[in-house]
Amino acid sequence: MKKVDILMAGVGGQGTILASNILAEVGLELGYDVKKAEVHGMAQRGGTVESHVRWGEKVYSPVIEQGEVDILLGFEMLETGRWSSFLKKDSVVIINRYRIPPPAVNLGKARYPSEEEIESLIKSNAEKVLWVNATEIASELGNPAMVGVVLLGVLSKHLGGAEDAWLGVIERMVPPKFQELNKKAFLAGREVEVA
Amino acid sequence: MKKLMTGNEAIAYGAYLSGVRVGAAYPGTPSTEIMEHFSRFPGVHAEWSPNEKVAMDVGIGAAYAGTRALVSMKHVGVNVAADSLFYVSYTGLKGGLVLVSSDDPGMHSSQNEQDNRNYAKFAKLPMLEPSDSEEAKQFVGLALEISEAFDTPVMLRTVTRISHSSSPVELSAEEPPGAPPEPPLYERNAGKFVMVPANARRRHPVVEEKIKKLAEYAETLPINRIEPGDNTLGIVAAGSVYQYAREVFPEATFLKLGMVYPLPERLIREFASRVKTVIVIEELDPFFEEQIRLMGIEARGKDIFPMIGEFSPTLIRQCAAAAGLIKEAVVSSEAAATTPASVELPIRPPILCPGCGHRGLFHVLREAGVLVLGDIGCYTLGVAPPLSAMHTCGCMGASIGVAHGVAKAGVKDRVVAVIGDSTFFHAGIHPLINVLYNESNVTAIITDNSVTAMTGHQQHPGTGITLQKKKTVAVDLEKFVRSIGFAKVDVCDPYDLDGLAKVLEEHLSSSQPSVIVARRPCVLYTREKNTPPTVDPDACVNCGTCLELGCPPLMQAEDHVTIDPLLCNGCGLCIQVCPSEAISR
Numbered sequence: 001m002k003k004v005d006i007l008m009a010g011v012g013g014q015g016t017i018l019a020s021n022i023l024a025e026v027g028l029e030l031g032y033d034v035k036k037a038e039v040h041g042m043a044q045r046g047g048t049v050e051s052h053v054r055w056g057e058k059v060y061s062p063v064i065e066q067g068e069v070d071i072l073l074g075f076e077m078l079e080t081g082r083w084s085s086f087l088k089k090d091s092v093v094i095i096n097r098y099r100i101p102p103p104a105v106n107l108g109k110a111r112y113p114s115e116e117e118i119e120s121l122i123k124s125n126a127e128k129v130l131w132v133n134a135t136e137i138a139s140e141l142g143n144p145a146m147v148g149v150v151l152l153g154v155l156s157k158h159l160g161g162a163e164d165a166w167l168g169v170i171e172r173m174v175p176p177k178f179q180e181l182n183k184k185a186f187l188a189g190r191e192v193e194v195a
Numbered sequence: 196m197k198k199l200m201t202g203n204e205a206i207a208y209g210a211y212l213s214g215v216r217v218g219a220a221y222p223g224t225p226s227t228e229i230m231e232h233f234s235r236f237p238g239v240h241a242e243w244s245p246n247e248k249v250a251m252d253v254g255i256g257a258a259y260a261g262t263r264a265l266v267s268m269k270h271v272g273v274n275v276a277a278d279s280l281f282y283v284s285y286t287g288l289k290g291g292l293v294l295v296s297s298d299d300p301g302m303h304s305s306q307n308e309q310d311n312r313n314y315a316k317f318a319k320l321p322m323l324e325p326s327d328s329e330e331a332k333q334f335v336g337l338a339l340e341i342s343e344a345f346d347t348p349v350m351l352r353t354v355t356r357i358s359h360s361s362s363p364v365e366l367s368a369e370e371p372p373g374a375p376p377e378p379p380l381y382e383r384n385a386g387k388f389v390m391v392p393a394n395a396r397r398r399h400p401v402v403e404e405k406i407k408k409l410a411e412y413a414e415t416l417p418i419n420r421i422e423p424g425d426n427t428l429g430i431v432a433a434g435s436v437y438q439y440a441r442e443v444f445p446e447a448t449f450l451k452l453g454m455v456y457p458l459p460e461r462l463i464r465e466f467a468s469r470v471k472t473v474i475v476i477e478e479l480d481p482f483f484e485e486q487i488r489l490m491g492i493e494a495r496g497k498d499i500f501p502m503i504g505e506f507s508p509t510l511i512r513q514c515a516a517a518a519g520l521i522k523e524a525v526v527s528s529e530a531a532a533t534t535p536a537s538v539e540l541p542i543r544p545p546i547l548c549p550g551c552g553h554r555g556l557f558h559v560l561r562e563a564g565v566l567v568l569g570d571i572g573c574y575t576l577g578v579a580p581p582l583s584a585m586h587t588c589g590c591m592g593a594s595i596g597v598a599h600g601v602a603k604a605g606v607k608d609r610v611v612a613v614i615g616d617s618t619f620f621h622a623g624i625h626p627l628i629n630v631l632y633n634e635s636n637v638t639a640i641i642t643d644n645s646v647t648a649m650t651g652h653q654q655h656p657g658t659g660i661t662l663q664k665k666k667t668v669a670v671d672l673e674k675f676v677r678s679i680g681f682a683k684v685d686v687c688d689p690y691d692l693d694g695l696a697k698v699l700e701e702h703l704s705s706s707q708p709s710v711i712v713a714r715r716p717c718v719l720y721t722r723e724k725n726t727p728p729t730v731d732p733d734a735c736v737n738c739g740t741c742l743e744l745g746c747p748p749l750m751q752a753e754d755h756v757t758i759d760p761l762l763c764n765g766c767g768l769c770i771q772v773c774p775s776e777a778i779s780r
Contacts, residue, residue: 035327
């Protein structure tokens with residue numbers, strides 16, 4: 001049983017916590033030992049957020065070590081770039097093409113890096129970068145808040161594993177009235193052609 | 196059957212399984228969810244007390260009455276509850292009493308990173324520290340048994356990475372013990388429970404004896420264990436640090452401590468005799484290291500690992516490599532070497548949400564140029580640029596007392612205290628009484644969003660709803676401050692910038708002490724959203740005035756400002772501040 005270390009990076013309010021909960025439950029379902037770490041509280045108010053999800057035969061630390069990230073799931077471009085030093089050569093980076101400018105950028109006191117700059121930053125450590133318009137897909141389905149579930153769809157395709165296991169967990173974790181829409185978002189993510 | 200649980204959820208579950216029937220807490224990151232989870236179990240009383248000291252006394256009362264009780268709080272909450280913690284250490288109790296202290300190394304959401312293991316030594320009581328959720332569940336039960344067997348409160352310490360990390364927990368097939376069939380009589384024993392000096396003098400030797408017995412008990416307690424391995428390095432660790440160290444030193448011999456106070460001296464000696472070098476790895480203070488060295492055992496620790504900040508496997512590996520304990524940490528140096536320095540990533544600090552009422556208040560305070568003595572809550576973010584309108588913030592309830600002191604020092608500045616509604620009920624009442632009693636002309640602004648927002652929207656004495664969702668009396672802020680003697684009291688809506696500015700000016704020019712309640716319920720909680728305004732690019736002169744509100748949807752475009760309708764909550768503050776009337780809806 002190989003280990004899978006997944007880091008999610010985004011901005012408070014983007015729904016990284018629900019996505020990491022689903023991901024952790026799927027790991028347990030697939031028979032892994034699982035640990036998950038995140039931070040609540042002040043950081044959630046529009047600040048940088050990250051969730052660590054670790055699958056393995058035996059997992060000790062809930063936080064992933066630098067250079068051990070297998071998959072970086074980026075909810076926002078800048079926040080994805082911020083974790084580049086945690087990547088290794090064969091890490092896979094799934095990155096949502098979406099910007100939320102931080103306050104200094106809004107005030108014109110800092111510059112938001114370009115897509116090329118973020119890609120080159122990531123590629124200085126990891127070889128594989130997959131761009132996804134996940135917020136756009138979620139918005140088209142009716143709710144940009146489902147961006148995490150779209151990204152999980154992309155991730156699930158990459159990790160392999162039965163579609164049913166994922167859909168079962170989503171059904172369990174999402175309130176009944178949002179279930180169908182979330183399943184749709186997940187399947188839309190699975191169908192994304194990634195470059 | 197296993198279920199993924201956070202440490203907080205596991206503590207609540209363990210408490211329920213162990214027959215805890217009374218729980219009390221004040222919300223505080225990273226402890227908050229303990230009492231939220233506990234409150235959902237059948238047949239229990241769980242409450243948000245106004246502050247941690249009240250919560251502690253509630254737990255003590257339940258334990259005196261023979262009922263098992265759980266009290267939880269963040270590390271700095273224990274400072275508030277400390278007076279009670281110290282007396283209950285002397286009196287002991289009847290039913291088991293566990294105090295959970297959730298520490299926050301790295302200060303993810305706190306004003307300091309005090310190491311609350313010191314409280315166990317200071318208050319002379321035992322402390323357990325779990326290293327994952329399964330242990331968190333089990334240690335609560337064990338703590339209650341120890342509490343009753345040794346007639347002492349027991350502390351359970353977690354850190355953020357235990358409280359907010361999830362790992363599998365074995366579900367119990369057994370039901371927890373039921374309530375007693377008949378309400379028992381309270382057993383009266385003044386000699387034990389009334390701490391007048393004569394009684395307290397008799398209790399102190401009992402306490403010292405208790406700690407000695409607990410140290411003996413710790414020698415054979417299975418949660419303190421030697422995990423054999425290569426004998427070159429012997430690692431002493433507890434809690435989350437144990438997990439990190441396990442990854443960095445897979446071959447080493449470990450002493451895994453589940454009871455972090457008092458320490459098992461014979462076990463530590465035996466461990467030390469088995470290994471060449473003893474290495475103590477602990478976050479924050481050298482709590483184990485100092486005690487182990489006092490035993491005359493050679494140990495390394497803080498000469499290798501820092502006293503500051505949160506640990507991680509990465510940090511432990513880097514420190515261990517620098518000290519020559521392991522081979523060089525290859526990955527990190529390679530990563531650092533290949534990160535192009537040319538791409539600068541702007542930081543993203545937490546900020547007030549779009550639609551937050553606090554924003555209107557801090558805009559008005561900044562424009563008025565007053566000195567703002569602040570407090571703890573979402574509104575502490577008023578310190579951040581561009582609002583930059585808070586000048587002190589130390590702990591819960593400090594604002595009003597500090598404002599009074601500054602006023603008494605006779606500064607030229609006009610002085611206001613800013614305190615949230617939940618924080619006011621927590622620790623703001625006494626300093627407000629002091630303003631009247633000792634006569635200063637402080638204006639206290641209660642910035643009332645009608646919920647404990649920062650920790651995730653908990654109820655408080657002003658909301659009229661309990662933790663267990665029952666309707667109850669809502670303490671009326673205006674009536675309350677009038678009843679203690681304030682004559683000048685006004686209620687304002689911080690969305691109305693001109694109205695608020697006018698009232699503020701009136702209060703500041705008055706010589707009497709006064710209170711302004713700036714009331715706007717938290718929009719994250721009410722989910723209220725109004726139509727987002729738009730910017731007319733032709734009318735916008737790009738002066739940047741609206742950007743000075745620091746509201747996330749307002750963004751600098753090419754030669755004008757735009758509003759992201761997805762982020763915008765429609766509060767309309769930007770419409771009010773725009774000097775060119777370029778923003779409308």
